[in-house]
Structures are given as structure tokens and as C-alpha cells.
Amino acid sequence: MNVAIIGTGYVGLVTGACLAESGNSVVCIDNDAAKVASLREGQLPFHEPLLDDLVAAARQRGKLWFTDQLEQGTRAADIIFLALGTPSGADGYAQVAPLLQCAQDLAATLRHKCLVVVKSTVPPGTCATIQALFDMQLAQGNAAYRVSVASNPEFLSEGSAVADFRNPARIVVGAANDHAAGTLRQLYAPFDPGGKLVMEMDVRSAEFAKYACNAMLAARISLINELANIAGRIGADIAPICRVLRSDPRIGSQYLQPGAGYGGSCLPKDLRALIRMAQDEDEPAAILRSVEQVNQRQIELLYDAIARHFWGRLKGRRIAVWGLAFKPGTDDIREAPSVALIQSLLEAGARVRAYDPLAESAVGSLIPHANLALVDSARQACENADALVVMTEWEEFRAPDFGWLAATLGTPAVFDARDLYQSRELHSFGLRHYRPGQKRLAAIDHGRSWKQPPAPRNNAAAAPDTPRLTAAE
Numbered sequence: 001m002n003v004a005i006i007g008t009g010y011v012g013l014v015t016g017a018c019l020a021e022s023g024n025s026v027v028c029i030d031n032d033a034a035k036v037a038s039l040r041e042g043q044l045p046f047h048e049p050l051l052d053d054l055v056a057a058a059r060q061r062g063k064l065w066f067t068d069q070l071e072q073g074t075r076a077a078d079i080i081f082l083a084l085g086t087p088s089g090a091d092g093y094a095q096v097a098p099l100l101q102c103a104q105d106l107a108a109t110l111r112h113k114c115l116v117v118v119k120s121t122v123p124p125g126t127c128a129t130i131q132a133l134f135d136m137q138l139a140q141g142n143a144a145y146r147v148s149v150a151s152n153p154e155f156l157s158e159g160s161a162v163a164d165f166r167n168p169a170r171i172v173v174g175a176a177n178d179h180a181a182g183t184l185r186q187l188y189a190p191f192d193p194g195g196k197l198v199m200e201m202d203v204r205s206a207e208f209a210k211y212a213c214n215a216m217l218a219a220r221i222s223l224i225n226e227l228a229n230i231a232g233r234i235g236a237d238i239a240p241i242c243r244v245l246r247s248d249p250r251i252g253s254q255y256l257q258p259g260a261g262y263g264g265s266c267l268p269k270d271l272r273a274l275i276r277m278a279q280d281e282d283e284p285a286a287i288l289r290s291v292e293q294v295n296q297r298q299i300e301l302l303y304d305a306i307a308r309h310f311w312g313r314l315k316g317r318r319i320a321v322w323g324l325a326f327k328p329g330t331d332d333i334r335e336a337p338s339v340a341l342i343q344s345l346l347e348a349g350a351r352v353r354a355y356d357p358l359a360e361s362a363v364g365s366l367i368p369h370a371n372l373a374l375v376d377s378a379r380q381a382c383e384n385a386d387a388l389v390v391m392t393e394w395e396e397f398r399a400p401d402f403g404w405l406a407a408t409l410g411t412p413a414v415f416d417a418r419d420l421y422q423s424r425e426l427h428s429f430g431l432r433h434y435r436p437g438q439k440r441l442a443a444i445d446h447g448r449s450w451k452q453p454p455a456p457r458n459n460a461a462a463a464p465d466t467p468r469l470t471a472a473e
């Protein structure tokens, strides 16, 4: 089939490359002319495993093209996907105005029979609004054919996007007629060899299914974070508890990793949009609001633990940060917990040296700050640092040289926001280990306000604001 995809971001480009791989002729359209020019030169606008090779192979076979011309790019298409971003507005609603404007522009130029498919995550009713734009063209005599608008939300995750698209868990199709549903079934047949993955439903339900999935994922993460916090308070260890949870098939094994809270371009913004939708319908959405609150608190707890470690005096402290991307396998920092943490540390007067294998340039332009240095290696980040915070579970951070860290870090403490390490091992090197949900600094604050520096206990020679912490603590 001839496929056009409008919006060549994470979703549009992965969809385009995978549909080209499965034999379709694909035109990816983007209104960012510079992005299109780079893509034509073989430069991808972001990092995604396997995507470089996939795009290059499809272009070589003459199956994938890029353009910034909407009319030209859609002229021969049997199916046109809309894959524009739908970020949060200041009010939390999903911003669909650019998508609707794009659909309006498309409706004004489209003169042949084809199917328009909304792949972006959109509030239920958006496809109906777009359908009305096309129907108006027909009613006004500007079009000879009725264009159908279907919903086909995308479920890929960044870092595994190509693999997710090639091997989907399900393919959701919201269509108002058999022809639209049949066309999408045919398009996705190579990704559904057993013929059981396509789930057909009405358009609104398909639109809402996407929000439901992300709400469920976010809720699991907040619940495990809350359980970790309670476990820490009562002296239980969340790691073996997670193993118990994962072993129960009714609970399932994924999205049970406690940490710094969920980030990324989807879970936070889709939660906000869903809460807004509920509010508009006078639904309390009590659980969803709590999911969001717990998530926001996770990063505050981490900052609080770091501040307490330095007895509330972060000014001039040198903090190493490993990992900036919101998850491994991507250079995306949209709503990354690392960004919120670094901003708080900088506001408190700390000096941050950060390292990420992929995401540094994005952070550098987002937080241009004299006290933020982006360095070339994990080791460099720790040189002269007082403490280390691990924010992304990149493979290269999983087995560091703890002996070297203990000798290098000034205080020495590791804030392990992704629960990568074993406390026993760190303690054996004299490193203090903070994990998600850990009982917060009971060992040093003894009920005092954390803003009052306690007298040094284990190291009488240390100045009050430069504690030497031992494994025993």
C-alpha cells in the first residue's frame, strides 16, 4: 500500500520505517524542514535502537521518502497517518489544536479516496472532530469521496520502539465502518501472523484505550513506589517483596520497579489529560490524582534524602549524576526525573557534574547553568564529587568499581534511585547506600530537624557539615 505519515517524530518515524520494511511505500512528512533535510542525509533526529539501519535499508530499497510538503506527500496515499505530538498544555489538557489544524489543511487539499488514521494519543472525540472536517468538504462539494477517519493508537515504548512495533502485544483499531477496519487489518497482517492481535472497536473506545493503558502503567509504578516507601518506614526490604509480587500471575511481573517516579513524554502528560477529561465529566478520578501525587513525591523524597545527607547544606556541594535520559535506550529527556532533580540541586547552590551516554546535549540546552557540567564519562562525573546519584539504569552503571567510588567520593554516598546495587556490597567498601523507599536517614537525624546539623558521631575530626559516613551507618 501507499502510506503517508504526518509527523516524523518517535512514533511517525518508527511507524514509517516498520511499514516500509513490511513492503509498503511510505512517505514521512514533517513541517520541520531542517529535520526533513537531515533525514534525507541519513541523520535521525533522535536515538532509537535498530532504527538507523531500518531507515537506511528502507531508503535503499526505495520504500521510504521524506518531505515537508503536505499535499505532495499525501497525493498518492491509500492510508494517511496523523502522528503529531499532543503535549500537555499549561492546564493539563492534551494540546490537539496543531493536530486539528493539520487535519484541516489535509481536508482542504485531499481529493482522492483514502483512509485517515489518527495514531497520536488524543482525547476521545478528537477523531470525530476530524471526521467532521472531512465531511464538511464533501458537503460543500469540494471533495468527491467520503474520507473515513479511524483511530489506531500506538503502544510502542522508547528504547524498544522498533521491537515493539514489529512484535506488538495488540493492535487497536477504532473504526466506524468495515472498509476502514479491513484496510488496517490488511496493513497490519505482516505484524499479526496468527491473526489474533487486531482488536476492533468503536473509535471513541480506541482513543480511550490508549489513556487507560498508560493510566494502568502509571498506577502500578506509583503503587510500587508507595509500597516501597511504607516498607522502608517499617524496616522491610522492597526488593524481595517485588520478587513475591512478580511471582503472582494475577499481579504480573512488569512495572513493579520502584525508583524516582515515572517520566517521559507519555505517562505524565497522559495522566494529566485523563484527569482533566474526568474533571470535565464531574468524575473525581481520585486514584489517578493520587497516582500523580505519589509520582511527584518520589523526586522530592530523593532530593530530601540528598539534602539530609548534607544536613540541609547543599550550597557548594559537588554532586555527580549518572543518567539523564528518562529511561535507558533513549536520548529523550522529556519530563525526565533527572531534570527535576538537577534543577532542585542547582537551585540549592549545589554544583552538578552529570554524565549520560546519549542524552547530554538535550539537557545542556534545557538547563544552561554555570554550575552544571556535562562530562564524557561516568568516572569523570565523580572526580572531586561529594556524592553520586544514579538516575537512569544504563547497563554501564550496573557494576561500577565500588572501591574507586569509595576512594573518590567526598562523603561517600551513592543515591541509587533505580535500586541497582546491593547495600551489603556498598557497605563493604565503606559506601553509604540510599535506595528507593529506604527509611530516611533515621541513622543520622534521630528525630532532629534535618536543617540543624547534628554533631559528628563516628568521625570526631570531621567538620559538622562534612560528615564522614561509615558503612555501619
Ligand SMILES: NC(=O)c1ccc[n+]([C@@H]2O[C@H](COP(=O)([O-])OP(=O)(O)OC[C@H]3O[C@@H](n4cnc5c(N)ncnc54)[C@H](O)[C@@H]3O)[C@@H](O)[C@H]2O)c1
Residues within 6 Å of the ligand: 006, 007, 008, 009, 010, 011, 012, 029, 030, 031, 032, 035, 083, 084, 085, 086, 098, 102, 119, 120, 121, 122, 154, 155, 156, 157, 158, 265, 266
Ligand atoms: N514517544 C512515544 O514513545 C509515544 C508512544 C506512543 C504514542 N505516542 C503518542 O504519539 C504522538 C507523537 O508522539 P512523538 O513522541 O512521536 O512526538 P514527537 O514530538 O517526537 O514528533 C512529532 C513530530 O510532528 C511534527 N509536526 C508537528 N506539527 C506538524 C505538522 N503540522 N505537520 C507535519 N509535522 C508536524 C514535529 O516536527 C515532530 O517531528 C503523541 O500523541 C504521543 O502521545 C508517543
Ligand SMILES: O=c1ccn([C@@H]2O[C@H](COP(=O)(O)OP(=O)(O)O[C@H]3O[C@H](CO)[C@@H](O)[C@H](O)[C@H]3O)[C@@H](O)[C@H]2O)c(=O)[nH]1
Residues within 6 Å of the ligand: 121, 154, 155, 156, 157, 158, 159, 214, 217, 221, 254, 255, 256, 257, 258, 259, 260, 261, 262, 263, 264, 265, 266, 267, 326, 327
Ligand atoms: O517498573 C517501572 C517501569 C517504568 N518506570 C518508569 O516509567 C517511565 C516510563 O517508562 P516506559 O513505560 O518504559 O516508557 P515510555 O517509552 O514512556 O512508554 C510508555 O508510554 C508510551 C507512550 O504513550 C506507550 O506507548 C508505552 O506503552 C508506555 O510504556 C520511565 O521513567 C521509567 O523509568 C518505573 O519507574 N518503574
